Amino acid sequence: MTFIPTAEKLMPELTPREEIALLARALWRQGYNDHLAGHITALQPDGTLLCNPWLVRWDELRPEQVIRIDLAGRVVEGDWPVPLGIPLHLALHSARTDVTWAVHNHPLYGTVWADLGEIPPIYDQSSALGGGGDLVLVNEYQGPVNDPTTARGAIDAMHGGDLALLAGHGVFVLGGSARAIFQRAVALEQRCQRAWHIRAAGGSPAPVLPAGFLNHLKNSDGDGFVGFWESAVRAELRSDPSLLP
Structure with missing residues (x-):
């Protein structure tokens, strides 16, 4: 009998809040661990965003601490404050309806290349597994993204990219699911580390991976590696x- 791997067979069914808490903890282990920094958002069907709160580190985040905010950055559910840099995500989700999940943080190697x-x-090949469009460089630091104007400028400068290095700041990873975001974020930091x-x-040395292989992965939505x-x-x-009930 052939075993067909599916998400349902490989892990429990998760709520969006559980996915955010588990994503935060898993990415912390992968180097997305700059103290209290970083934001994760997941767009909901009603147009609100689930988000990790301010004052809770990613390695300690629990599902019940995840807050829900509107696109003006107001808390509509939960009893924790909104992360300081959330205008970056508000600008993203207002401008791009194709993006449902987004992660911003300051991993060591990604931030080094952004600073360069x-x-x-x-x-x-492992560094290529992020999939999904081009990695873009936003090479002007105009200030912290807790300012809405600066945040909008960073989103405009991405020109529709799915992964970004923000000069003087960190990285921004976009996708359609927690699975896609995790794979892209891990591959991005690995790419930056190896390089x-x-x-x-x-x-x-000149990269040896064939163009056809890279183009195949580039056309991926990042969600196919179950x-x-x-x-x-x-x-x-x-x-x-x-973490789960």
């Missing part, structure tokens, strides 16, 4: 079984 004002090459190590080792996100969910639930 460079897009790192893709040197290996940095290659440069630090004194070499800058098992990657699910294994991360299982790891988090083993670490803290109390």
